[in-house]
Structure formats: structure tokens, C-alpha cells
Amino acid sequence: PTFKRIIRNQSTENFSGLPYIYALLNCLICTWYGTPLVSHDNVPVMTVNSIGAVFQITYIVTFIVYADKEKKMRMLGMLLGVFGLLAIIVAGSLQIADRATRWIFVGFLSCASLISMFASPLFI
Structure with missing residues (x-):
């Protein structure tokens, strides 16, 4: 319903894109x-999570298309931050030689990102 309304009104109104950013981060880490x-x-x-990431990117792009300039720039900055953080996580975790330790490390980050995704509506 949210995106139907955004597209129909051609405006993001008072909606926040933050939950979609957190959901994308979670999908990418998972x-x-x-x-x-x-x-x-x-x-x-x-x-499953790569499909979820495609959905989140679609939502974020739709949000950016209909957002005002300030929200658009903020969303693009956060999107860049998500991909930058993912690059750091991938590069950092590949430095862990022991696969079991890497598994635990990325698993912990995955859990943390999941919690942040579920908590993100609280920050709106």
C-alpha cells in the first residue's frame, strides 16, 4: 500500500526510506x-536474501524517484553507505583465514543487521 500511494501521489510525502535501507543492508549481509x-x-x-535485496533496491529506487531533492540526496548517501559497509564487511571477513571463525563473525553481523532491520521503524 505504501508504494502504491507514493506512485499514485508521485510523492514520498512523510514516509521514511530508512526501513528499506536497513532491509537492504540485512539482505546483502545475509x-x-x-x-x-x-x-x-x-x-x-x-x-532468498539476494531476491530480497533486489526487491529492496526496487523499493529504494522508486522512493528516490518520487522523493524531494533533500530526501533524494539523503537516500543516495545512505545507499552509498550500505554498499561501502558491505565492501568493508566482505574485505574484512575474507581476511579471516579460518572458515569457522569467518562463519561466526559474518553470522554475528547478520544477526545484528537483522535486529537493526526490525528496529528501524522505531527510529522514524
């Missing part, structure tokens, strides 16, 4: 967690 470089036999986790 996708990384599901890759064979981090986990064994977690392809379903990788698949």
Missing part, C-alpha cells in the same frame, strides 16, 4: 553469509 566463501550448504539463504 546473502554474503550464505555464500560458499562463508558457509557450507547455505545456498537457500543466499538465494
Whole structure:
């Protein structure tokens, strides 16, 4: 209903894009967690979260298209931050030689991102 309204009114009105940013971050970290470089036999986790990331990117792009200039710039900055943070997480976790330790580390980050995703509506 939110995006139908945004598209119909051609405005993001008072909606916040923050929950979609947190959801994208969560999906990307969980996708990384599901890759064979981090986990064994977690392809379903990788698949489901990569599909979720595509949905979140679609929502974010739609939000940006209909946002005013200030919100647009803020969302683009946060989107850049998400991809930057993911790059740091990937590069940092690949520095952990022991696969079990890498699995625990990325798993912990995945849990933290999930909590932030569920808590994000509280910050609006």
C-alpha cells in the first residue's frame, strides 16, 4: 500500500526510506553469509536474501524517484553507505583465514543487521 500511494501521489510525502535501507543492508549481509566463501550448504539463504535485496533496491529506487531533492540526496548517501559497509564487511571477513571463525563473525553481523532491520521503524 505504501508504494502504491507514493506512485499514485508521485510523492514520498512523510514516509521514511530508512526501513528499506536497513532491509537492504540485512539482505546483502545475509546473502554474503550464505555464500560458499562463508558457509557450507547455505545456498537457500543466499538465494532468498539476494531476491530480497533486489526487491529492496526496487523499493529504494522508486522512493528516490518520487522523493524531494533533500530526501533524494539523503537516500543516495545512505545507499552509498550500505554498499561501502558491505565492501568493508566482505574485505574484512575474507581476511579471516579460518572458515569457522569467518562463519561466526559474518553470522554475528547478520544477526545484528537483522535486529537493526526490525528496529528501524522505531527510529522514524
